[in-house]
Amino acid sequence: MKFSIVFDNYIANDRLESFWGFSLMIEDYFLFDTGSNGRALVRNMAKMGFSLQELKYFFISHPHWDHIGGIDSVIDENRLMSLFLPDSLSKFYVRDLRKLSREVKVISNPQKLFGKFYSTGIMEPIGEQSIIIEEEDFLIVVTGCAHPGVVNIIKRAIDMLKKPVLYVIGGFHLMRSTEEEINNVIKNLKSLGVEYVTPTHCSGDLAIEMFKDVYKDNYIPGGVGRIIEF
Structure with a gap:
């Protein structure tokens, strides 16, 4: 799997533009969220070599402005996607x-x-909602902001597919959390078997440093570009 961060506040x-929000390309055909600024997203994607016309799937995690701000810009370029x-x-x-x-599917239940x-x-x-990617022996989870709690999201993924989560990437929504709260999240993710992490966007500077200290070489930095x- 290949993940390319095309919008992030880190x-x-x-060479790329950075504003508050998050968007991720999965392989070269699946766009996850759009960040807050569609024009910047389109420019970033072009500089990273992605063609909007080649997108097949488009996933929105939740309705906050910093994840849906670029929907119009993406749709203007490609109306043949499944949403x-x-x-x-x-x-x-x-x-x-x-x-x-071309197609819109509204998600409510895990499926x-x-x-x-x-989808969780x-x-x-x-x-x-978050994305779960099933590989042969493990899962990868992509989060937008993890408002429901990144630990809860990982637990749902495991419960759905009965496999361990190897890697989680996205916003962990810990920017207002205390050191103790962040430490508990890290301990829980470790106990659930999460081996690699990329906390970015709304994860917060403190949480990012703490994940980096604990996960060491298995901490993968985020940031646009x-x-x-894997």
Whole structure:
């Protein structure tokens, strides 16, 4: 698997634009979220060698501005994608996106999307879904902001597919958490068998440093422009 961070408030490549939000390319055909600024997203993707016209699938984790701000820019470039939208997104927005896309699927319950890709289904408190990728012996989880708690998301993935989670990438939403709270999250992820982590976006500087200290070589930094291959 190849993961390319195309939008993030952390920077891995100075040639790219950085604003608050998160977006990730999975391989070269699956876009996860859009960050907050669609024009910047499109420019970043072009500089990283991605063609919007080649996208086949488009996934939105939750309806916050810093994850859906680029939807219009993406749809303007490609109306032939399949969209996987959380049912927490405005029903009027969903209605309009149906007019502009080849296919729209509104997700509420845990389910298979296609191939080896699954949705955790909507998790509270704000109606957020995450992606689970099933490999032969393990799982990879992609989070938007992890408002439901990154530990809870990992537990759901394991419960759904009965395999360990090797790697989790995305926002961990720990930027307002105390050192003790972050330490508990790290201990829980370790106990669940998570071997590699990329906390970025809303994870917070303190949490990122703590994950780096604990996971050492198995901590993989984020930031716009970062390319991660397994």
